[in-house]
Amino acid sequence: MLTVLMVLDAIVCIGLIASVLGQEAKSAGMGGMGGDADTVFSSKARGMDALLARVTVVLAVLFALITVIIARMTN
Template sequence: MITVLEIVVVILALMLIGVVVAQKSKTQGMGAGFGGGADDLFGSRARGMDALLSKVTIVLSIIFAILTLLLGRLMNTF
């Protein structure tokens, strides 16, 4: 049971990283100081996709947090 939960948590973590990286930045951030022309190169994303990625991020992070707490409880680490 613990091994299965560990595998699921790792998969969720990788999915969460992928979804966060796929989102469009809300601000220029540090990329503006180094050229920051990536929007012109890759094109703009539709608002619907940004909203979907935002909702997926929230859902994945909640599931990740719950499973991590459950895993910690099963392993008696806290």
């Protein structure tokens, strides 16, 4: 059972890394206030960013839960 959880944890971890790297960088500070035509008129990009943000949250929670379960099983 422990081996299965460790493999599942590694798979979730790889998915989490991929979902974070797949997100578009958010502009920070005063430089990001202007925006351009791509960010203003691109609803598809915003939809994909929202989906990736949700996937990231779900995978992060799953990763944390599995890691805590593994830690409890090894003690």
